[in-house]
Amino acid sequence: MTDVLVPADGRVGAGAGLPAPAGPAPRWRGGARRRSAGTDTTARRALDRTLIGLLLLVTVVAVLAPVLAPYDPVQPVGVPKLAPFADGHVLGTDQIGRDTLSRVLVGLRTSWLLALVVTTVGLLVGTVVGLVAGMAGGWVDAVLMRTTEVFLALPSMLVAVAVAAALGPGLANTFLAVTVVWWPYYARIIRGEVRGIMARPHVEAARMAGVGRLRVMRRHVLPGVVPTAVITASLDVGNVVMVLASLSFLGLGQPAPAPELGSDTSRGLVEILDAWWIPLVPGLVVMLLSLLSNLAGDAVRNRLAHRR
Amino acid sequence: MDVTASLLAEAPTPRDASRTDAPRAVGPVARLQGLDVSLERNGVRSQILHGIDLEIGRGEIVGVVGESGSGKSVMSMALLGLLPESSRPRIDGTLEVAGLDLSTASPQEVREARRTRLGVVFQDPMTSLNPTMHVGTQVAEKAGSREEAIRLMRAVGIPQPERRYGCYPHELSGGLRQRVMIAMAVAGDPELVVADEPTTALDVTVQAQVLALLAGMRDQLGCSLVFITHDLGVAAQVADRIVVMYKGRIVETGTTREVLESPRHPYTMGLLGSRLSLDCDRTRPLWALPAEAPGAGGSGSGCAFASRCRFAVEACTTTAPALTVLGDDPRSAHAAACLRAAELAGEASAPVLLPPLPPLAAPDRGAPVVQAADLECTFSVRDERGRRARLAALRGVTFDLQPGESVAIVGESGSGKSTLLRVAGGLERRFTGSLRGPRGTDVQMVFQDAGSSLTPWLTVREVLHERLPGGTPRDVREEKALAILDRVGLPAAVLDALPGELSGGQRQRVALARATIVPPQVLLCDEPTSALDVSVAATVLNLVNELRRDLGIAVMFVTHDLAVARIVGDRIAVMYLGRIVEVGRAEDVIAHPRHPYTRNLVAAVPQPGRTAEPLAGEPASALDPPTGCAFHPRCPVALPECASTVVGVQLAAVGDRPTSDVTLRHEVACVRRGES
Numbered sequence: 002m003t004d005v006l007v008p009a010d011g012r013v014g015a016g017a018g019l020p021a022p023a024g025p026a027p028r029w030r031g032g033a034r035r036r037s038a039g040t041d042t043t044a045r046r047a048l049d050r051t052l053i054g055l056l057l058l059v060t061v062v063a064v065l066a067p068v069l070a071p072y073d074p075v076q077p078v079g080v081p082k083l084a085p086f087a088d089g090h091v092l093g094t095d096q097i098g099r100d101t102l103s104r105v106l107v108g109l110r111t112s113w114l115l116a117l118v119v120t121t122v123g124l125l126v127g128t129v130v131g132l133v134a135g136m137a138g139g140w141v142d143a144v145l146m147r148t149t150e151v152f153l154a155l156p157s158m159l160v161a162v163a164v165a166a167a168l169g170p171g172l173a174n175t176f177l178a179v180t181v182v183w184w185p186y187y188a189r190i191i192r193g194e195v196r197g198i199m200a201r202p203h204v205e206a207a208r209m210a211g212v213g214r215l216r217v218m219r220r221h222v223l224p225g226v227v228p229t230a231v232i233t234a235s236l237d238v239g240n241v242v243m244v245l246a247s248l249s250f251l252g253l254g255q256p257a258p259a260p261e262l263g264s265d266t267s268r269g270l271v272e273i274l275d276a277w278w279i280p281l282v283p284g285l286v287v288m289l290l291s292l293l294s295n296l297a298g299d300a301v302r303n304r305l306a307h308r309r
Numbered sequence: 310m311d312v313t314a315s316l317l318a319e320a321p322t323p324r325d326a327s328r329t330d331a332p333r334a335v336g337p338v339a340r341l342q343g344l345d346v347s348l349e350r351n352g353v354r355s356q357i358l359h360g361i362d363l364e365i366g367r368g369e370i371v372g373v374v375g376e377s378g379s380g381k382s383v384m385s386m387a388l389l390g391l392l393p394e395s396s397r398p399r400i401d402g403t404l405e406v407a408g409l410d411l412s413t414a415s416p417q418e419v420r421e422a423r424r425t426r427l428g429v430v431f432q433d434p435m436t437s438l439n440p441t442m443h444v445g446t447q448v449a450e451k452a453g454s455r456e457e458a459i460r461l462m463r464a465v466g467i468p469q470p471e472r473r474y475g476c477y478p479h480e481l482s483g484g485l486r487q488r489v490m491i492a493m494a495v496a497g498d499p500e501l502v503v504a505d506e507p508t509t510a511l512d513v514t515v516q517a518q519v520l521a522l523l524a525g526m527r528d529q530l531g532c533s534l535v536f537i538t539h540d541l542g543v544a545a546q547v548a549d550r551i552v553v554m555y556k557g558r559i560v561e562t563g564t565t566r567e568v569l570e571s572p573r574h575p576y577t578m579g580l581l582g583s584r585l586s587l588d589c590d591r592t593r594p595l596w597a598l599p600a601e602a603p604g605a606g607g608s609g610s611g612c613a614f615a616s617r618c619r620f621a622v623e624a625c626t627t628t629a630p631a632l633t634v635l636g637d638d639p640r641s642a643h644a645a646a647c648l649r650a651a652e653l654a655g656e657a658s659a660p661v662l663l664p665p666l667p668p669l670a671a672p673d674r675g676a677p678v679v680q681a682a683d684l685e686c687t688f689s690v691r692d693e694r695g696r697r698a699r700l701a702a703l704r705g706v707t708f709d710l711q712p713g714e715s716v717a718i719v720g721e722s723g724s725g726k727s728t729l730l731r732v733a734g735g736l737e738r739r740f741t742g743s744l745r746g747p748r749g750t751d752v753q754m755v756f757q758d759a760g761s762s763l764t765p766w767l768t769v770r771e772v773l774h775e776r777l778p779g780g781t782p783r784d785v786r787e788e789k790a791l792a793i794l795d796r797v798g799l800p801a802a803v804l805d806a807l808p809g810e811l812s813g814g815q816r817q818r819v820a821l822a823r824a825t826i827v828p829p830q831v832l833l834c835d836e837p838t839s840a841l842d843v844s845v846a847a848t849v850l851n852l853v854n855e856l857r858r859d860l861g862i863a864v865m866f867v868t869h870d871l872a873v874a875r876i877v878g879d880r881i882a883v884m885y886l887g888r889i890v891e892v893g894r895a896e897d898v899i900a901h902p903r904h905p906y907t908r909n910l911v912a913a914v915p916q917p918g919r920t921a922e923p924l925a926g927e928p929a930s931a932l933d934p935p936t937g938c939a940f941h942p943r944c945p946v947a948l949p950e951c952a953s954t955v956v957g958v959q960l961a962a963v964g965d966r967p968t969s970d971v972t973l974r975h976e977v978a979c980v981r982r983g984e985s
Contacts, residue, residue, distance in 0.1 A: 043352075205736060206762040210776050210823055211750035220775075224766045 049300035056297040059113060059290065066110035070103035074260045082276040093278045095269065101278060104260035105286050111255070112262050113290060115172065116241040119179045124234045126180070127187025128226070134188070135195025136218055146192060149185040157182035161244060165253035172255055175248055179241065190233050191226055198225045228305050236298035239291040246287045262287045338501045338533045339365040339388060343402035346380075346387055350396060357383045358557045360402070362632060365501065370527055370534040372548030372565070374541050374580065376842040377813075380557035381537050385505045387411070388535060389429055390419040407500045424451065428494030428502040428532070430523075433510050434486035438478040444489045445474030452496035461492040465522060480694070483722075484515035484927050488522070495526055502526070505537045512721035513869060517913040517923035520546045539842060541580050545569055545917040550642060553577045556613040559632055563643030569917045573635055573645040573653055575618045582661060583844040585872035586916055587899055594854070595876065596661040597847035600814070612648070619661075620649055666858070677971075678830050678863045679710035679733055679746035686728055686740040686887075690932070698932045702728040703740065704887035704939075707960070709971050710746075710831065715857055715864040717878025717895070719871055719910070723931050724884040726867045727835055730754070733865060734833050747831055750776075753824035757836040759816035763808035769794075769819050770804040776826050793826040796859075797852060814845035821852060828860040834877075835867050850876050871914050875899050880972060883907045886931055886939040889960060893975030903963050903977040905944045938979070946981060 062069060071091075072078045077098035085093040085101075092101040134145040164178035198204065199222065207221045248254055249263025257264075262283040269280035346358040357380045365371050375381045383392070390411045392398035400412040407426035409418060423429075431437040439447055449458035455474070462470035465488045478486055487507060494502045504523060508516040524547045527534055538544050544551055544565070551568040553561040553576065561574035572578045579598035589595065599617050611626040612618070618625065625648055632646040647653065686703035702725045710716055720726040731737040733746060734754045746752065756762035763772060773790040791801055797818040808816055817837055824832055834853060838846035854877060857864050866877045874881050875895050882892040883904065891904040902908045909924040926943040929935050935942055941951035960976040963983070 202756050202758065202762040203764045206754070206756060206820075206823075207764065207775075209734060209736065209752075209754045210772075212775055216775065220767060220771070221764045 045303065049303050052293070052297045052300040053304075056293055059109070059293065060117075062106070063110040063113045066106040070100075070106045072100035072103045074099060074103040074107045075258045082272070082279070084276070085278055092282050093276070095265075095279050096272060096276075101282055104265060105262070105283055108260040108262040108265060108283060109286060109290065111172070111260070112242055112245055112249075112287065115176060115245055116238055116294075119176060119183060119241050119245070120234050120238045122176075122180050123183035124187050124230055126184040127189075128191050128230055130184070130188040131191025131193075132195055132218060132223065132226070135192040135199060136214075136222060142192075146189070149188045149192075152182065152185035153189065155182070158244065158247065161248060162251065162253060165248055170253055170256050175245065175254055178248070178253075179244055183241065186237070187230070187233060191230060194226045194229045195222060198222050232298075232302045232305055235301040236295065239294035239298065242287065242291045242294060246291075337364040337366050338369075338407060339363070339535075340403060340405040344387070344404055345399075345401040346383060346392065347399045348383070348392070348396040354397075354399075356557065358387070361557075361559055363552060363559065363562075365533050365535060367500075368527060368531045368533055370524065370536060370547055370549045372544030372551045373535060373537045373554060374539065374544050374551060375554035376539055376580075376844070378556065379554040381554050382505055383557075384554070385503045385535065385537050388501070388503050389423060389427055390414070391423075391429075425497050426500045428496070428499040430487070430490045430494045430502065430504040430507040432506040434483070434490045435478060438486060438489065440478055442477075443475045444478055444481065444486075445470075445476075448489060448492045448496060451493050457496070458492070461496055462489070465489075465492045465495070466518070467492070482927050483511055484518065487511060487515075487519055491519070491522060491526070495530060495532065498530065499532050501533045501535065503535045503537070506539070507536075508543060509538070509540075512928065513871075513913045514721065514909060514924040515927055516543075517915070518925075520915070521923050523547055540915070541569070541577075541584055542586070542915040542917055546915050553580070558613060558646065560614065560647070561645040562632070563635075563641075563645075567643040571643075571654060573643070573650040574614075574647045575620050575653065576614050577645075578653075579617070580843065583847045585843070585847070585850075585870070585876060587872055587875060587911065587914055589872070589876065590662065590665075591876060591895070592665045594663045594666060594851045595847040596663055597851070598844035600845070600848075612646075620653060622649065624648055666854070675712060677709040678712045679708070679744075679865070681706060681708045681733070681742065681744045681746075683707060683742040684729070684732060684740055684744065685742055686725070686732060686737065688739070692932055700931050701887050701934055702931060703732070704934065705742075706884075706887070706889055708882070708889065710863050710865060711972055712830070713857075713861050713863055714880070714972060715854075715866065715878050716880045716882055717866045717868060717874035718882050718884060719868060719874045720884035721869060721928050723886065723928050725887040725931070726884050729884070730833050730835055730865060730867050733831070747829070750827060751829050752831045752833065753829040754833040754835065755817070755820045755824050755837045758840055759813065759820045759837070760808060762820055763816060765808055767807070768804065769806055769808075769811075769822075772819065772823055773804075773826055776823055778827075789826055790822075793822045796825075796856070797822045798848075812845075813841050814849060817841065817845075817849050818852065821849075821856065825856050825860060825862070828862060830863060832857065832862045832864045833867075834864065836869065838873060839868070839870070846873075853877055871899065871910055883910065886929060886934050888939065888978065890940065890978045891976070892960065894973060897964070897975045901964075901975075903975070903982055904940075904979050905946050905981075906940045909945075948980065951980060 078100050079088055079090055079094045079098050081094060081096055081098040083090050083094040085091060087093065090100050090102065092105065095101055095104065130145055130149065134142040160182045161178045164181060165174055168174035168177065204217060204221055207217050212221070246263035249261045250267045252264065252267070254261045254264050265283040266280050266287070269283070272279045273281070341361050341363040344358055344361040345356060347354050347356040361384065373381045373384065386392050387400070387404060388406055390406070404411045407422050409422050411419060438444065445455070445458050445462065448461060449455050452458045452461055459470045459474060462473065467473050467485055467488050473481065473485070478489070481489065507523065508519050511519060520543065523534060523536065526532065536544060536547055541551070548565050551563065551565050552559055553568065553574065555576050561568060561572065561577045568577060569581070572581055583595065583597045585595070601617055610629055612621070612630050615621045615625040628648060630646045630648045632644045633650065634641055634644045635650060636643065684703050684706040688700045688702060690698055690700045692698040706729055718726045718729060728737060732740050732744065734752055735748055770790060773793065774786045777786050777789060790804060794801060794803060799815060799818050799822070803811065803815065803819070808819070811819065820837070837853070838849050841849060850873065853864065853866070856862065864877065866874070868874050878895045880892060881895045881898040882889050883898065883906065884890065885906050891898060891902065891907045898907060899911060902911050912922045913924060924943060929939060929942060935952070937953050938944070938951045941947040944951065960978045961982065962974050963977050964975045
């Protein structure tokens, strides 16, 4: 029974002073699912481990894609529009005779590794901004969070398209375009989490113990936001895959001969009645990749929730 | 209390009529025989209750007492058929409640029984009431109609029940919320009400009211009550019979008088012996039950208590004692599960007296180490309706702390005692008035909840090391950390532990170690023992006293418990609504309280063998403190001028003590201070 007084204008607690913490997320962006992790069973653990293992396998395949690909992905190596399994081409060939499997493997590499980089960089920027805003409070917090909200208010897909179109096609430009609209989301979540931790007595106790501001940030606050950051990012990376594929589909990815899942789908679309595998295989790979990373994100969240 | 009398004074309802027409079933309302309950947590099944034999008679009040981990809460959940499904409860033995065998009954039958024949009061009414529903609607859900709900709300002492009917839980005070819970519990005229620590979260004066209400409830309604608490003194206030539990077993049971006056189980003696009262010997360290030896208990065939028992003999580690009736009369209610119960009568149960502390060297009466004058602290908050309001936490506090002196600050919630501590510690800077005192690491604080005041992901080593000044070599840090751990009575192995791996008492010791590894001038303690079991609390209080003597630290100790204040404080300052109303030497304030509020606080302390005289009303809101003396609306001896005058409620010395020395002065803020 303490009577510690928390002033109502003191903005204590997660997300205080902000509109609803989650906010209306764009449709293509699922937002962090925060439903309860449920009970932990042996079957659940096994499933979670399998999902995480599968995603790691995808990562290994993506890294090794140039080695694993049976043919050169950009050179015609056979008769155009060969059906799957014909002539040694497991997934057939495309309009100009390039091996579909090789193109999909290398395309997967670009999509998945770029998604990981975008998520990581977005998370790093978001964590720094969120940490500084949450710990400093006052006008620093206000300036940083209002800036963040300006970014959040813009429709992120449109901004990404606009940035990519303005900078021209290319890997680096796609990366920039998506990262620019991605970090504010993390910044806001981290900032809310930091406010929550700052309201806990252990931060005040550390201050009383004479611990300096930087050390409080590094040792008493930052480790507390890591689980949230990891969970948020792992649930979000599937969305990044989708956005990157969408940009590529719209022709804003890498220029023409480079294999990319999105652009291969869009360019192959005209062939769908003729040679269904040309657009369908890369499209399905995008779908499966996004699905798998979402499920694995849930699995990571479950494992972290039950570890604590 | 007259409010309980109105339970019957109200017009009888059809249900009352039916009660007289159809007499209830005879026999006990609950029968537990050889009851074993095991629960699963994280895939590991462990047995929580071991062979519980208990009968609860009609209209009987049974107090179930035990420390944390005794299984008392699991037993209350079992009585209500509320064991969580997620932990896959397994029940063996007989569990009959209100004529229903709960181990075989269908969920529908259990639900029906809970609605019509059982009632429950939980510890925290804020979390057990639905925050999105009007409280009246919630009572009516169980009572059946709005009229019945209002009748019940009036009967449990809720003023203006028609107006409160449409309030949400957060708009009511803690005491009123608990009354709403009680109204819900007694709605439908239950046969058995289970109250799990119903007064633990309440202020002392409100606790006394709620205890009186619960005891009156049985007299008026004839329902049985199972009262679960960690405090024997509280149980003694209401219970006819007391059941003492340890590690999921009943170790002693008997009438309240038998258990309190001639306890026969060493655990009961230990609980009584480590219980703080207003007449413990202040000159000696408190005796406490020894902590459990590491790795003991749980397994083994012997008595679960053997490792902590000062009377244990060889046989205790091999033979599990059964609950055996004491004395010659086989129908006697007094039974204990101890091999030596027969020998341990009489003087064995006398409290253990430890050697007295050496007298405190007269401290150097130099300049006060903390000197506060006219401290005022006002926060801008939202009131319960969401409007902006000004909350006056401190309303003119003048206060000195001498070097090496210990002052206990006592008050109910909202009295401003914690705010005063935070201002003194530099954690709260929004105040007016003058404050001189140490700054930075020369003032250290120990918080109420050691669990949340230690960073969960840092080891004890890191927490202790970072308190030492920068540039200290690593081996020196390690050496000092080990030395302070030894001083607070923790093994060196604790260095590598995370707070989550320690017990509550150990965490509070770590918090004390952190605060004193470099001795500060002033140590601030914010209710450091209120969340601990009695025996653990006693050792922590001893430690505070010891550290303070050895290191010459001045202590400000905030507590809501006068018995604690008396142990740690050379002086006691009583606060009410942001002001100190009485301050003086601990023995003067406890033995000769002069302010009517202090007198009521002293009278409200639950003591075995004494019925607390509850003070009417609840602390006024700090959002709108009464004019004049803030206490006058509740004051039994208020004069008309108390409401208007400001003159005369300032602190002024009373009695014949020399007034030149601040540590000896007895000051009271009351216009009638001159009368005794």
